[in-house]
Amino acid sequence: MTPAELRRLxxxxxxxxxxxxxxxxxxxxxxxxxxxxxxGDFEAFCRRNPKPCPLLEIVGPGTTRTRRLAPxxxxxxxxxxxRVWVDGALREEVPDIARxxxxxxxxxxxxxxxSFEEALLRAGIRLRHIExxxxxxxxxxxxxLEPVGPFRGGMVVSMRPIHxxxxxxxxxxxxxYPEVHGEPVHIGYPExxxxxxxxxxxxxxxVEIRAExxxxxxxCGVTPQNVLLExxxxxxxxxxxxxxxxxxxxxxxxxRQEVSP
Amino acid sequence: MTPAELRRLxxxxxxxxxxxxxxxxxxxxxxxxxxxxxxGDFEAFCRRNPKPCPLLEIVGPGTTRTRRLAPxxxxxxxxxxxRVWVDGALREEVPDIARxxxxxxxxxxxxxxxSFEEALLRAGIRLRHIExxxxxxxxxxxxxLEPVGPFRGGMVVSMRPIHxxxxxxxxxxxxxYPEVHGEPVHIGYPExxxxxxxxxxxxxxxVEIRAExxxxxxxCGVTPQNVLLExxxxxxxxxxxxxxxxxxxxxxxxxRQEVSP
Numbered sequence: 350m351t352p353a354e355l356r357r358l359x360x361x362x363x364x365x366x367x368x369x370x371x372x373x374x375x376x377x378x379x380x381x382x383x384x385x386x387x388x389g390d391f392e393a394f395c396r397r398n399p400k401p402c403p404l405l406e407i408v409g410p411g412t413t414r415t416r417r418l419a420p421x422x423x424x425x426x427x428x429x430x431x432r433v434w435v436d437g438a439l440r441e442e443v444p445d446i447a448r449x450x451x452x453x454x455x456x457x458x459x460x461x462x463x464s465f466e467e468a469l470l471r472a473g474i475r476l477r478h479i480e481x482x483x484x485x486x487x488x489x490x491x492x493x494l495e496p497v498g499p500f501r502g503g504m505v506v507s508m509r510p511i512h513x514x515x516x517x518x519x520x521x522x523x524x525x526y527p528e529v530h531g532e533p534v535h536i537g538y539p540e541x542x543x544x545x546x547x548x549x550x551x552x553x554x555x556v557e558i559r560a561e562x563x564x565x566x567x568x569c570g571v572t573p574q575n576v577l578l579e580x581x582x583x584x585x586x587x588x589x590x591x592x593x594x595x596x597x598x599x600x601x602x603x604x605r606q607e608v609s610p
Numbered sequence: 611m612t613p614a615e616l617r618r619l620x621x622x623x624x625x626x627x628x629x630x631x632x633x634x635x636x637x638x639x640x641x642x643x644x645x646x647x648x649x650g651d652f653e654a655f656c657r658r659n660p661k662p663c664p665l666l667e668i669v670g671p672g673t674t675r676t677r678r679l680a681p682x683x684x685x686x687x688x689x690x691x692x693r694v695w696v697d698g699a700l701r702e703e704v705p706d707i708a709r710x711x712x713x714x715x716x717x718x719x720x721x722x723x724x725s726f727e728e729a730l731l732r733a734g735i736r737l738r739h740i741e742x743x744x745x746x747x748x749x750x751x752x753x754x755l756e757p758v759g760p761f762r763g764g765m766v767v768s769m770r771p772i773h774x775x776x777x778x779x780x781x782x783x784x785x786x787y788p789e790v791h792g793e794p795v796h797i798g799y800p801e802x803x804x805x806x807x808x809x810x811x812x813x814x815x816x817v818e819i820r821a822e823x824x825x826x827x828x829x830c831g832v833t834p835q836n837v838l839l840e841x842x843x844x845x846x847x848x849x850x851x852x853x854x855x856x857x858x859x860x861x862x863x864x865x866r867q868e869v870s871p
């Protein structure tokens with residue numbers, strides 16, 4: 350299935366499932382939409398915190414169609430499932446947001462670690478959550494974010510156990526993808542960043558960590574959603590976790606030249 | 611002082627001191643010299659274990675003059691201090707090896723971490739052993755080496771405490787220098803590689819490790835000397851620790867393009 354086909358099926362109400370594993374090689378993105386009144390602060394927040402909030406494209410106000418990631422795709426329909434938030438609380442999950450659209454909405458598309466995971470796998474680095482068919486483990490941390498307006502808090506990180514002989518390589522590989530979180534923000538020693546128990550993630554699922562493995566932490570695209578919800582805006586829309594926007598760009602379009610073979 | 615001047619003074623017996631801090635920006639190298647009978651095994655050993663034993667140049671038998679690192683420099687004279695080993699025991703330290711030279715000697719020049727330290731400092735990463743004016747901490751480990759002939763054993767690593775926010779960056783920067791040990795071989799958790807007590811290094815000096823810092827381990831150029839001595843060859847020559855061969859090549863000649871700014 351091509352990204353255009355997936356988006357067309359999604360817009361027709363015929364594809365409403367998590368997008369992981371579809372359209373291999375294509376960039377998938379996180380979606381955050383909020384009224385123009387908050388959009389400037391949110392954009393500035395993302396730009397000051399680019400590792401957890403890597404901005405790929407901003408759409409609107411006044412239009413709902415992407416230009417960079419998938420020219421012409423209509424963000425009211427092409428994400429398989431949306432979440433609608435009112436006063437910081439989840440109001441509903443829906444396959445289409447035409448009904449709740451308001452013309453002052455600004456859409457933010459943000460990078461996602463699916464992109465660098467493909468590169469890690471290609472380099473022979475195993476990813477436990479994929480092998481265990483789970484969602485990646487995610488944790489709230491004490492790593493401070495630069496606050497802007499109502500947007501503030503700690504970074505959310507994803508954790509992948511990496512064999513000790515491959516940790517440096519995982520840094521080098523993911524550093525090639527600065528627009529999709531880049532290199533790790535922390536390596537080992539979870540307590541240093543305020544994580545008490547790796548077996549109890551704040552989002553996603555716990556995974557096994559073996560004797561020769563080190564927990565490696567990357568900035569996570571759940572950060573902006575977490576911050577958004579804590580800001581308790583009167584109205585906002587996001588994608589539902591795992592139901593991503595699938596773009597026409599290739600992950601490799603986002604890769605910088607590799608540092609060594 | 612240029613490298614040529616340092617080598618000339620050294621050959622004239624007027625420079626007999628550690629070379630750290632001299633000829634900034636130029637590659638300094640470890641020296642190992644041994645009879646041709648063992649040279650093939652040693653070369654194969656280095657090539658199978660390139661991270662701790664990065665071969666920069668091989669000279670001889672039959673000549674003592676370098677071609678790549680400093681065209682024409684005579685390895686019998688230009689290192690400020692040599693060690694002569696007989697049956698695996700230190701026989702003497704001398705400023706010149708013309709007297710002990712034998713025509714079957716083969717000289718190996720091996721990369722040294724001085725080169726990547728310059729790049730780390732330039733990136734704003736502090737190096738505690740330099741700030742404390744000490745020798746870097748080095749440890750024998752259980753990281754296995756690929757054995758060849760009489761050459762075998764565990765890798766020796768150097769350790770630098772790095773602030774947790776700079777560990778991934780330190781990996782990326784040092785990965786640019788694959789000919790001078792490259793990226794770390796291990797990060798954090800010293801016990802995983804058989805190090806019992808960071809405060810008691812096997813070579814060099816202990817340094818302070820602060821609360822927000824993580825011990826990061828690089829393959830170390832002491833490895834080949836360690837292996838050589840344990841092989842108890844009838845005859846061998848090395849540089850004296852810290853008294854390096856100073857070449858005409860720049861560290862940046864060994865850098866690959868950086869992965870990110």
